[in-house]
Amino acid sequence: xxxxxxxxxxxxxxxxxxxxxxxxxxxxxxxxxxxxxxxxxxxxxxxxxxxxxxxxxxxxxxxxxxxxxxxxxxxxxxxxxxxxxxxxxxxxxxxxxxxxxxxxxxxxxxxxxxxxxxxxxxxxxxxxxxxxxxxxxxxxxxxxxxxxxxxxxxxxxxxxxxxxxxxxxxxxxxxxxxxxxxxxxxxxxxxxxxxxxxxxxxxxxxxxxxxxxxxxxxxxxxxxxxxxxxxxxxxxxxxxxxxxxxxxxxxxxxxxxxxxxxxxxxxxxxxxxxxxxxxxxxxxxxxxxxxxxxxxxxxxxxxxxxxxxxxxxxxxxxxxxxxxxxxxxxxxxxxxxxxxxxxxxxxxxxxxxxxxxxxxxxxxxxxxxxxxxxxxxxxxxxxxxxxxxxxxxxxxxxxxxxxxxxxxxxxxxxxxxxxxxxxx
Amino acid sequence: xxxxxxxxxxxxxxxxxxxxxxxxxxxxxxxxxxxxxxxxxxxxxxxxxxxxxxxxxxxxxxxxxxxxxxxxxxxxxxxxxxxxxxxxxxxxxxxxxxxxxxxxxxxxxxxxxxxxxxxxxxxxxxxxxxxxxxxxxxxxxxxxxxxxxxxxxxxxxxxxxxxxxxxxxxxxxxxxxxxxxxxxxxxxxxxxxxxxxxxxxxxxxxxxxxxxxxxxxxxxxxxxxxxxxxxxxxxxxxxxxxxxxxxxxxxxxxxxxxxxxxxxxxxxxxxxxxxxxxxxxxxxxxxxxxxxxxxxxxxxxxxxxxxxxxxxxxxxxxxxxxxxxxxxxxxxxxxxxxxxxxxxxxxxxxxxxxxxxxxxxxxxxxxxxxxxxxxxxxxxxxxxxxxxxxxxxxxxxxxxxxxxxxxxxxxxxxxxxxxxxxxxxxxxxxxxxxxxxxxxxxxxxxxxxxxxxxxxxxxxxxxxxxxxxxxxxxxxxxxxxxxx
Numbered sequence: 001x002x003x004x005x006x007x008x009x010x011x012x013x014x015x016x017x018x019x020x021x022x023x024x025x026x027x028x029x030x031x032x033x034x035x036x037x038x039x040x041x042x043x044x045x046x047x048x049x050x051x052x053x054x055x056x057x058x059x060x061x062x063x064x065x066x067x068x069x070x071x072x073x074x075x076x077x078x079x080x081x082x083x084x085x086x087x088x089x090x091x092x093x094x095x096x097x098x099x100x101x102x103x104x105x106x107x108x109x110x111x112x113x114x115x116x117x118x119x120x121x122x123x124x125x126x127x128x129x130x131x132x133x134x135x136x137x138x139x140x141x142x143x144x145x146x147x148x149x150x151x152x153x154x155x156x157x158x159x160x161x162x163x164x165x166x167x168x169x170x171x172x173x174x175x176x177x178x179x180x181x182x183x184x185x186x187x188x189x190x191x192x193x194x195x196x197x198x199x200x201x202x203x204x205x206x207x208x209x210x211x212x213x214x215x216x217x218x219x220x221x222x223x224x225x226x227x228x229x230x231x232x233x234x235x236x237x238x239x240x241x242x243x244x245x246x247x248x249x250x251x252x253x254x255x256x257x258x259x260x261x262x263x264x265x266x267x268x269x270x271x272x273x274x275x276x277x278x279x280x281x282x283x284x285x286x287x288x289x290x291x292x293x294x295x296x297x298x299x300x301x302x303x304x305x306x307x308x309x310x311x312x313x314x315x316x317x318x319x320x321x322x323x324x325x326x327x328x329x330x331x332x333x334x335x336x337x338x339x340x341x342x343x344x345x346x347x348x349x350x351x352x353x354x355x356x357x358x359x360x361x362x363x364x365x366x367x368x369x370x371x372x373x374x375x376x377x378x379x380x381x382x383x384x385x386x387x388x389x390x391x392x393x394x395x396x397x398x399x400x401x402x403x404x405x406x407x408x409x410x411x412x413x414x415x416x417x418x419x420x421x422x423x424x
Numbered sequence: 425x426x427x428x429x430x431x432x433x434x435x436x437x438x439x440x441x442x443x444x445x446x447x448x449x450x451x452x453x454x455x456x457x458x459x460x461x462x463x464x465x466x467x468x469x470x471x472x473x474x475x476x477x478x479x480x481x482x483x484x485x486x487x488x489x490x491x492x493x494x495x496x497x498x499x500x501x502x503x504x505x506x507x508x509x510x511x512x513x514x515x516x517x518x519x520x521x522x523x524x525x526x527x528x529x530x531x532x533x534x535x536x537x538x539x540x541x542x543x544x545x546x547x548x549x550x551x552x553x554x555x556x557x558x559x560x561x562x563x564x565x566x567x568x569x570x571x572x573x574x575x576x577x578x579x580x581x582x583x584x585x586x587x588x589x590x591x592x593x594x595x596x597x598x599x600x601x602x603x604x605x606x607x608x609x610x611x612x613x614x615x616x617x618x619x620x621x622x623x624x625x626x627x628x629x630x631x632x633x634x635x636x637x638x639x640x641x642x643x644x645x646x647x648x649x650x651x652x653x654x655x656x657x658x659x660x661x662x663x664x665x666x667x668x669x670x671x672x673x674x675x676x677x678x679x680x681x682x683x684x685x686x687x688x689x690x691x692x693x694x695x696x697x698x699x700x701x702x703x704x705x706x707x708x709x710x711x712x713x714x715x716x717x718x719x720x721x722x723x724x725x726x727x728x729x730x731x732x733x734x735x736x737x738x739x740x741x742x743x744x745x746x747x748x749x750x751x752x753x754x755x756x757x758x759x760x761x762x763x764x765x766x767x768x769x770x771x772x773x774x775x776x777x778x779x780x781x782x783x784x785x786x787x788x789x790x791x792x793x794x795x796x797x798x799x800x801x802x803x804x805x806x807x808x809x810x811x812x813x814x815x816x817x818x819x820x821x822x823x824x825x826x827x828x829x830x831x832x833x834x835x836x837x838x839x840x841x842x843x844x845x846x847x848x849x850x851x852x853x854x855x856x857x858x859x860x861x862x863x864x865x866x867x868x869x870x871x872x873x874x875x876x877x878x879x880x881x882x883x884x885x886x887x888x889x890x891x892x893x894x895x896x897x898x899x900x901x902x903x904x905x906x907x908x
Binding site: 222227229230243282301351363365 | 557
């Protein structure tokens with residue numbers, strides 16, 4: 001392959017390469033080059049096996065997979081449903097039980113498949129083991145009488161853990177999960193952290209999960225213009241790291257084979273190994289692009305501007321802006337677009353998006369109050385909902401901002417997004 | 425008629441720019457046509473933007489036939505002035521194409537495959553642009569609104585600060601939706617306005633066609649410059665593929681509307697022309713580099729800083745060998761002394777106030793207390809080596825930058841190295857020594873976009889260093905493909 005370097009010195013015979021007295025290779029390819037490609041292929045294959053094996057071994061041994069895949073919540077993220085308590089730092093402190101000597105904390109877990117989650121652990125302190133019991137309760141969506149409860153082993157402080165796989169009641173799909181405290185509470189009980197952990201999988205399951213994460217479709221998101229994730233965020237093994245390791249391992253293996261096998265050292269095989277890693281990542285990216293192109297085509301292809309706007313996620317804002325434009329003067333008008341928190345979400349998005357949709361009208365949207373000194377008769381004002389400091393006095397036809405500023409207006413339009421006024 | 429006007433809007437500036445770029449290329453040399461076509465589109469766009477600003481300064485409305493007529497007249501003038509310059513180099517008998525090879529070599533096959541991949545990739549970008557309305561946030565917040573307003577009014581209505589807008593001091597003036605975007609430079613909205621004038625209507629999809637063409641121009645220019653430095657077509661195509669295949673590059677072409685691609689394209693074309701001038705001392709390449717460097721502030725406010733990154737490399741390029749290190753030390757020392765003592769303070773039209781002192785930094789869009797160190801390594805490590813933004817690019821860059829000057833201690837490599845380090849150093853200063861941008865590094869909003877400004881240039885620098893390293897002679901492939 002004529003890439004960059006001078007070909008290694010060999011004698012040429014009618015376009016073919018004679019590398020020995022009785023050996024003729026096809027024109028343009030020497031025996032040395034052919035064995036190079038075989039070594040490169042072998043190195044890439046072995047390198048891939050090494051990388052995948054290393055990933056599987058990394059997660060199968062020890063508790064790394066469990067630690068990474070576990071669902072966990074600090075005490076401060078839990079919701080106290082029954083009993084009294086308060087949040088201290090990252091923990092939840094249960095200070096009193098209800099009149100039935102119970103306390104219930106909701107764990108904000110998603111719906112759980114019991115086959116995938118087998119260990120429950122709660123890290124607590126100051127538990128009066130003789131007077132107080134702690135249990136795990138849940139609602140099984142697959143059973144008619146779906147409420148279940150298991151009590152955890154008594155302990156004063158530290159991590160209470162139960163192996164759910166050994167409990168026959170732990171089955172089906174779990175819709176809601178709770179921590180139950182019962183008995184007496186002679187002193188406040190502090191809940192630091194709760195975790196639900198999967199079992200340690202076999203190597204094939206690890207590799208299957210890695211493959212699923214790598215092939216997860218990302219598509220265009222709001223953040224795509226700033227960064228591309230590439231598969232699942234915080235997955236087991238990012239594809240970029242995998243490709244880099246594959247290149248390093250393959251290059252090392254090729255070097256070892258070349259070292260022991262002899263022959264000419266060339267840069268091209270290393271370039272090919274590097275390109276192989278790059279192509280692997282790019283193949284994944286190209287598949288994503290093609291899937292996204294299909295979605296874009298289904299959503300927008302062949303549509304007019306208005307139809308495209310109606311197909312977009314923010315069509316509500318577009319419709320509001322079109323309605324505003326219908327109700328105001330056709331010539332570019334001054335519009336004051338007022339949001340309560342103009343530089344914080346979600347007002348920041350709404351006002352800047354509306355500013356764009358209201359073009360070519362002359363929109364100013366950087367104020368949270370009423371800049372009455374700049375609003376003249378005939379100017380328009382849009383107050384976005386909710387706005388707790390601007391109120392409308394319908395009787396007098398005025399807008400008031402914290403009782404300090406008053407603007408006489410005529411209301412033109414009212415909607416869930418905001419109200420349109422014309423200054424008088 | 426609309427299609428005809430749209431095609432004219434895309435082609436007329438391109439023809440003008442190509443005629444201008446022809447000055448800088450030896451006719452018939454390797455990479456000639458891709459090079460002048462790539463540079464031609466960008467130069468043509470710049471001239472179009474300058475013409476639009478010029479007629480606005482004269483109080484003349486923006487009128488598509490008028491501007492097209494001016495561009496056509498300029499094209500005629502340039503072609504007439506350049507008529508003695510041949511378009512094709514007459515080959516000597518010994519320079520003939522040589523005997524025809526039977527069959528296709530492995531290298532040619534690989535080159536065709538890469539070309540096919542590039543075409544598929546750009547085909548996808550084109551469909552995304554044609555189908556999808558204006559999508560990314562800053563595109564509809566910062567840039568496109570001006571194009572829309574200017575089209576509706578027929579002139580480049582001034583934009584003023586929110587305070588001035590509120591006071592109504594300028595009756596027809598508009599303001600931005602942020603405290604700063606009202607004064608952003610005009611190239612991006614003018615390139616969209618140009619398309620809108622051609623269509624005579626607002627079209628959120630077609631206004632993004634310049635991004636598709638800018639991306640294609642970048643690839644053509646990259647290929648042309650690499651070939652002109654003596655590489656094979658396959659080598660050139662490999663680097664074009666590496667650049668386009670990076671997800672972040674493709675995203676900024678497909679999700680068009682941001683200024684980042686334009687900064688990246690213009691900066692890369694400037695770097696390529698500059699380094700080619702360093703090697704060959706061709707006045708044409710040097711002139712084009714200067715023009716493009718001067719154009720950077722027209723695109724985005726950081727463009728001025730990117731222009732200044734050429735200074736240390738220029739010092740290395742022009743000073744005698746024994747003066748290089750003292751020159752660099754003097755430059756850095758002077759900058760440091762000024763920063764620590766009297767500081768720098770001046771204003772620039774259209775850009776704003778520049779203040780750099782040890783206790784105060786005021787730049788367009790940024791105000792801070794001076795440079796302090798913020799160790800924001802984690803977001804860079806994540807975005808460069810874990811997330812999918814750049815494939816394996818940032819694994820390769822440090823290796824080549826570390827090995828390049830060691831293995832090839834030559835002036836051209838030293839210049840390229842200094843240029844790369846200055847760009848990287850500028851980004852390091854911004855993200856690691858300013859409070860605002862260290863915060864923005866943490867939320868990933870600005871990090872990759874700022875880095876993207878120099879990635880195409882860095883791609884060429886790597887190709888440049890490899891070429892210098894291997895001292896590549898013309899291959900047998902180039903003899904049969906001298907016109908590519």
